[in-house]
Amino acid sequence: MKAKEVHTLNDEELKIEEGNLRQQLFTLRSQAVTEKLENPRQLRNLRRDIARVLTEQSARKQKKA
Numbered sequence: 258m259k260a261k262e263v264h265t266l267n268d269e270e271l272k273i274e275e276g277n278l279r280q281q282l283f284t285l286r287s288q289a290v291t292e293k294l295e296n297p298r299q300l301r302n303l304r305r306d307i308a309r310v311l312t313e314q315s316a317r318k319q320k321k322a
Contacts, residue, residue, distance in 0.1 A: 258306045263313045275310045278303055 258274075266274060282303045288294055 258309065260309055263309045266313075268314075268317065271310055271314055275307065275314075278307045278310065282307065 263271070263274075282300070285294065285300055285303065289297070289300065294300075
């Protein structure tokens with residue numbers, strides 16, 4: 258997910274996307290423990306996507322305050 262895509266989402270969509278990304282990260286971590294991942298870089302990319310969403314959420318909170 259690119260930063261431009263994150264900027265276009267509204268507040269509710271951001272919250273939903275964060276939940277989806279965290280669920281994907283949990284699944285990938287479980288796979289990493291039990292079996293070999295096809296692409297270990299997926300973990301890093303998911304963590305970065307979560308960080309992008311959280312950054313956008315905090316920026317919007319600061320604008321409102």
